[in-house]
Amino acid sequence: MNDGNKVILLVEDNPDDVALTLRAFKRSHLMNPITVARDGIEALDFMFARGDFADRAALPTIVILDLKLPKLDGLGVLKAMRADPRTQFLPVVILTSSKEEQDLISGYALGANSYVRKPVDFAEFLEAVKVLGIYWLMMNEVPPQGTAP
């Protein structure tokens, strides 16, 4: 039931969190290819096909974005994405430790599509990833490419 071409971009600097998130995706039977960016600049490079990612195949279907990142933080990435017509409507799910109201408000204000807090309990995390995957990768209809105004 998965569409294998739908690439997920995971922007996360903590290798433990990367491993756990990948495990959660695997255990949720989401087989989409996952690209990991370890900081904000890398994430933008991937999306805009620059630098190391100059020859990347396609835009990701969804971006899973941590807020606390080296070089450029998650909110900075979000801002740059929403300013560019190529990524203006790309679904972004903020996945972060922070439950601070200010982060939630700024996240949504900059055009995040979802805000999920990483729970300590891995079982809960797994549940959250499962729901996210089902919603964003299977149910949600994305706007066709190149329709940006």
Add this chain to the structure above:
Amino acid sequence: MKISAKGWLATTTGLGTIALLAVMIWWANGEVESADRQRRRMSDVARVLNDLRLVTFEYVLYRNQRAYQQERQVSARLERQLEEPIFSDPEPSETLADLRRRSGETRQLFEELQANTNSRAADDSAQKLYEELISRKLLVLHQESLVDAFRLTDYSTARIAQAQQRVVGVILAGLALISLATAAAGWLIHRGVLAPIQRLQQATREVASGNWSFRLDIAGSDEIGEMSRNFDAMTTTLRNSFAQIERSNQELAALNREIEAFSYSVSHDLRAPLRSMDGFSLALLEDYGDRLDDEGREHLSRIRAASQRMGRLIDELLGLSRVTRTELVMRDIDLGAMARDIAISMQKLHPERDLRWEIAEPLIVRADKSLMQIAMQNLLENAWKFTGKTANAVIRVGIGEANGERHCFVADNGVGFDMSFADRLFGAFQRLHHESEFSGTGIGLAIVQRIFRRHEGRIWVQARPGEGATFFFSFKEPSHE
């Protein structure tokens, strides 16, 4: 000079002037009276002199006994009247002395005339001529005396006028002096009191509007000068302490920002390792569980439980700091309805619990809704938890009054506690029961207390072991009933 000294001086000057005026008027009045007395006496003298002249004239004409007798009487009267001294000034005294001398002279002449008249023969022409001479002289002397008497009367009259004039002069001078003193006092008051007070008024306005650097700078050794110096000292002190408060505020703001940054990083960074501990323990259990024995799996479960518990602790600590930081939005809220909603959701989670709720509705208080939601949640969860092993458990939420103060309460009939531990109850991480008996982090009541403190209200507790606990709380209520 002090204002009080100036005032004393002005009063004394005024009173002294008035006293001087009174003395002058009194003296002038005495002067007028004495002159009037002189004039009256001189009028008497003139009248007597006139009488004397008339009776002498009559005697000279008719030489009768009656005129002679009358002349004697009037002459004696004049003698008596002239006996006393009437004037003190040299000139009128001399005139009076002339009068006296002339009076003696006339008396002598008259006696001579009379003796001659009695002794002479009827036709002695030489004698007759002599008599005529004496008579003529007598009448001339009388005329002179009368003129003198009138002159003295005029002198007294002039003295009266003079004294009256002097009274008017003294009164005018006194009035001028008093006016001058009043004007001087007015000017002094304006310069020394009113003008500085106006400036002081301006200063208080300036300071009230926040201009702390305004200085009065009124020099002088009087009370106002002293007050001005005190005022300037006061504004300086206030300015300094405000500057200090400003500095402390800035430091506090900086500290607050630091705390916020700290809690942000706590929330973000402290949880990450816990996620790894829990996640990889679970991965181990899931992937390699069959290679571990029961004890090994038990250890991993403990690691997971501990990580999750620490996650909860961090969340609650963040909650505690958020309670301190959030801004209050005061509104009328119904605590009863809020308690009912919480009760329903707790009952839904644990439908097996047999528990009676007694909630007073409506229970209107003026408070911040989101913070009160946290407080009520904690208090009700507490009651729920500690009635977990109680048969016929009841949780009551209501309102009461003690010592004229309205309070709300959340009461349960659960395990309660010894009141000697009550002061430890609201501290963070303080527990009165073992965690194996009742779960919890021990932060809930610290959060609750902080919420009421932020409302400028208070919370207190009454409990007995085995009989339950009642949490009372009150708000700083303006005029809400």
